[in-house]
Amino acid sequence: MGDPERRSDARRTSRRLLDAAIAVLGENPGASMDQIAAATEIHRSTIYRRFPTREALVDALLERARVEASAIVARAATQPTDLQSLRTMCVEILTHGSRYAFLEHHYHEADLGPDPIGLTRLFRRYQRAGVLRSDLAPGWLSSAFTALAVDLIENKRGIARSPAHAAELLSETFLGGTQQRDLQG
Structure with a gap:
């Protein structure tokens, strides 16, 4: 079983990423994953670990x-x-x-x-x-x-x-x- 604090931090990071994606895609629906990553100030590798494709991110949204x-x-x-x-x-x-x-x-x-x-x-x-x-x-x-x-x-x-x-x-x-x-x- 994982560390509860680590899971909590992962949920916060995912929420922050989704919030940023809503803002970026709301302004520019064609924005790339790199543009979304730049808006979140979360490292690209972290974003791609959670959402390996743009489609996975859209599904989560x-x-x-x-x-x-x-x-x-x-x-x-x-x-x-x-x-x-x-x-x-x-x-x-x-x-x-x-x-x-x-x-x-x-x-x-x-x-x-x-x-x-x-x-x-x-x-x-x-x-x-x-x-x-x-x-x-x-x-x-x-x-x-x-x-x-x-x-x-x-x-x-x-x-x-x-x-x-x-x-x-x-x-x-x-x-x-x-x-x-x-x-x-």
């Missing part, structure tokens, strides 16, 4: 992005089941997505599997609470939310004027079509 997005959804599941909590999650998801937007060409959504970050479960909970329409499949709600979020993060149409505007558009568009309405009046 994809997993980190998935874990962080799952944490956002899990945190939302601990909040009150109301519209404000959903709006807050919209802001957090778009902030997160913008941070990792440089990864857009490194994965296919279909490869992630069903409900990779727990949105379907969360939306099912909101349906049971009467906040979201119960006549829509929770998996479809998850897909619709994800498609809107990805489109706003990529902002290829220039529709979002700012990150705050993108979050507003996501919550208003998603909730405008999925919110449970009183059918009596």
Whole structure:
């Protein structure tokens, strides 16, 4: 069994490397491993020991992005089941997505599997609470939310004027079509 202090130091080094890679690739998605190494002030041999290829580094970043997005959804599941909590999650998801937007060409959504970050479960909970329409499949709600979020993060149409505007558009568009309405009046 390894030295716990050494393993802890290795985890810190990996986190530092991934943080630097996010910053460098966020500015220049085509940056080389050498450019990322220069930004970390970690010796190249250490970087290549942890991530022998750029693809291995990107895979680690994809997993980190998935874990962080799952944490956002899990945190939302601990909040009150109301519209404000959903709006807050919209802001957090778009902030997160913008941070990792440089990864857009490194994965296919279909490869992630069903409900990779727990949105379907969360939306099912909101349906049971009467906040979201119960006549829509929770998996479809998850897909619709994800498609809107990805489109706003990529902002290829220039529709979002700012990150705050993108979050507003996501919550208003998603909730405008999925919110449970009183059918009596």
